[in-house]
Amino acid sequence: MITASYFLYVDPGSGSYLVQLIIAAILGALFYFRNLWWKIKAFFFRSKKEDANKNEQTNDQL
Numbered sequence: 001m002i003t004a005s006y007f008l009y010v011d012p013g014s015g016s017y018l019v020q021l022i023i024a025a026i027l028g029a030l031f032y033f034r035n036l037w038w039k040i041k042a043f044f045f046r047s048k049k050e051d052a053n054k055n056e057q058t059n060d061q062l
Contacts (some may be wrong), residue, residue: 010018
């Protein structure tokens with residue numbers, strides 16, 4: 001029977017780097033999904049001003 005004991009040591013520099021990576025990943029994911037939500041929301045809920053401007057531009061081109 002083989003038993004293995006592992007003693008892991010994380011020095012302060014590596015620990016702070018690991019914390020920094022975790023925080024950056026969480027904030028990056030939040031930023032990505034917030035922008036994705038804004039794009040989806042803008043696609044479905046366009047303002048009436050934008051629609052009016054688009055109609056005016058198409059009428060001017062004709």
